[in-house]
Amino acid sequence: MRYNAAMIKPIKTYSLEELQQLMKELDQPVFRAKQLYEWLYLHNASSYDEMTNLPRTLREQLSIDYPLFISNVVDSQTSQDGTAKYVISYHDRARVETVAIPSSDGRLTVCCSTQAGCAMGCAFCATGKEGFTRNLSAGEIVEQVLIVQTRMGKRVSNVVAMGQGEPFLNYEQTLSALRILNDARLLNIGARHITLSTCGILSGIDRLGTEPEQFTLAVSLHAAIQRTRDKIMPGVANYELGKLKTALLKYIERTNRRITLEYAMMNSVNDNENDLKALIEFCEGLLCHVNLIPLNEIEESEFSPSKIQTMDQWYLSLNKSGIETTIRHSRGSDIAGACGQLKNAVKHL
Template sequence: MRYNAAMIKPIKTYSLNNLKQLMKDLGQPSFRAKQLYEWLYLHHVGSYDEMTNLPQTLRVQLSADYPLFTPAVIDSQTSQDGTAKYVISYHDGARVETVAIPSSDGRLTVCCSTQAGCAMGCTFCATGKEGFTRNLSAGEIVDQILIAQTRMGERVSNVVVMGQGEPFLNYEQTLNALHILNDEKLLNIGARHITLSTCGILSGIDRLGTEPEQFTLAVSLHAAIQRTRDKIMPGVANYGLGKLKTVLLKYIERTNRRATLEYAMMNRVNDNEEDLKALIEFCTGLLCHVNLIPLNEIEESEFSPSKAPTMNHWYLTLNRSGIETTIRHSRGSDIAGACGQLKNAVKHR
């Protein structure tokens, strides 16, 4: 069936409350919305024909006016460490990458994307070099987790919203997706097991602080000196570090939850003593945890990861300064599935 792209309203763009209103508009009882939601996100069906407890007339009408699109996995790779990466294509050709990361303790973490591409333009990130295509709907975000769960053959226990895109530039659909993931009658993933990562969009951080769920906030900091951060993260150059700290303090006071600060360490770019001193100063007074990440190398990049002795020096110094710090070694780097490497590449066959 052909659809007018400007006119269609895919069913997976609707929240549960939106579906209840839609059912009312279509002359259906409100419980049909819950039935429909369960078919989409609990049973993960691919067509209205499979929704056997919905009236046939309703299924026909929904199929005609509110298409149910099913994404396709067009490529997959598995790392030596067991990490799996999927290139997923949506109905209009937009693509994202999703990464499934199994742990020895039985946890399965999925790193999902909220946008096809990214407009932030971080100079050390492969996604940033690809540019921005479009926002994803809530259902398209959830589909990534369901695909990974099916492919890996086990339940997803943790979700990190750290794939392609800036979640707070697609706030409504991203939060709708997290509500679906968190719903105990659907995927039932605990809010504290869902981490939302942002480059530092102040309005988004402020808004997240008003949400009732205890989602975890991670901020991609990567530099605590303004001129350095502006250079490597031009998309947030208008958000000063002083304002970022202020909004983080407000978030922490409001939620009583700590924030995670992600810091990708780049050799001779953001890893000297001045940078370390600035990071310690930024963290002072913040309830936070610092993740030091050796930069994952990407093709044709001018940046390289910090040396091991430098990483260790930062780790020890930050912890001695009373700042809880870990070194995070990314999984799946051999299949370009680690932080900063996602660019929708299809391997040569």
Template sequence: MEKVNLKSLYLEEIEAFLKELGEPKFRGKQIFDWLHAKQVSSFSDMTNLSKSLREKLEETATLEPVTIVKCLISKEDGTRKYLFGLENGSIIESVLMKYEHGNTVCISTQVGCRMGCTFCASTIDGVERSLSAGEMLSQIYEIQKDSGERVHGVVLMGSGEPLDNYDSVMKFLRLVNHPLGQNMGQRHITLSTCGLIPKINQLAEEGLQITLAVSLHAPNDEVRRKTMPVANANPMKELLMACEQYIAKTNRRITFEYALIQGVNDSEAYARELAGKLKHMLCHVNLIPVNDVKERNYVKSSNENVKKFAAILQKNGVETTVRRKLGSDIDAACGQLRRSHMQK
């Protein structure tokens, strides 16, 4: 019989599971506390449970552990890049970033990715499988234990497309926000998507107050299709309409991610075209000098081009920032550590 993944269950689901085991309902809250407040890694640590119940749990349930395989720490800014091993031997990455306002963790939602964006290292090997809500939570919990510091925010921007793992991601968002657990405010959570229109429409109906970040990376479909296969099924006109509907429904500003690639999407004409499409939206553009991807022969835009691109957007009333690059001395780009580990 397949074991139940307790860390991926809501409190009510844990209570129902315990009822099946012939255990009282109040044990559910105790277990939930051990999992998400105390964040233990084994049933033996749950010391206020009877020995017989712990034995039952060992036989019927799992805590979906992730194990630190490797951790690189930046000498420049304290950024930590983690390589985690999963129960089935798969490998994922997470990054702990330190800011003045608190610590943020970038987590993975899948092992690899099937979206095929040509500037992203995580897509090169395709997708192995999606992660459970518990495996997403475990990345945060293990980083907190290893660093000794609380995580205040999370970005779903590691390997994987979050909206391609929709149900597990929704469960993760509600569990990490639970007042009896990590109790992380939804406004401290950012979900990044390459632009799956039906899923954005579905997300708008969830009643969440997270920040939605949409990977745009081009001012039009012609350019976008060169680097993002997902653009073929999700045209920009319809994508921007879905974003406007999301804003209207949630009253939340959207962030548009734009990776600047030299000679591909970083011209002044493209900046003006992009500004024309976004200037009336409640949005913010995050410019990202692309990380060099050897397999694609892509080179990041020059600092001069980045500044010009940003200036054009700002002049046209589009709020714009250039992403601060953290962990440059430990190659904290998504997918790089995982791939180097697999190639050994």
């Protein structure tokens, strides 16, 4: 296919409102946008030729100036716990990993990526060590969910934007993707079953608090002592913990929604008594739930998970302090599909 380089804009970068405007510019009735949207995200069309209720001339024009790029699964692995990991390659060879997590109660959760790679550089994260490639379009984010539905043969019930990338550094496309997932006419995943995870980008937290949808917010905290957090999460060193807490308090006041604080526990790094006291102090006044996560180890890393006894002590102390806390054991660690392990490694071609 020959593309007009001056005009090219992949069709999956458009929101429904932008598609409606595009149809006007192409002298088409506005309802064509809804038809096109449904082909992309309800029927998961792989080419314009499948969109038989669109005029042939429109399909031909769209295929030249607004290409429909389709991603490919270049590797897949299944964990002994049933978790599946897919390495997905896009048209420009950018790659991401997405993880499908089935539950015994019938739920199917997708951990999707919002960027190819990540610029945050967290010292304990395999993705951060790989560096940043580019932002994903809304369609590329949604496509990860569609791939899981097709591969797993069942409807996705929950989505967590906790894969590769910092969602708030790709805010517009990420929110557009979440709205497609939430749309009752399309994937119809409840807003409260969709979680957005951030390292603590203050502007993104502020913006999310003004959005009408009730998406869930999770914050990768990992340390409540500033110097420790700066060391292990250099990408957010400019965002002081005091300002982060202020932003979270404002978010909670606006939305009346509980936030989740993610805390990957690392032996002799962020798990001593002072760290615990700092976390309890940080949580004071916040409507929050704390997830304690034993660090998932990666190759050539100086970090190791906290001891079981330490995890248990923290769990008891936090709950005793009135802070609802869970120890979350990540799924898929045997296939490097758990939190912090995603690095686009291809094992099986």
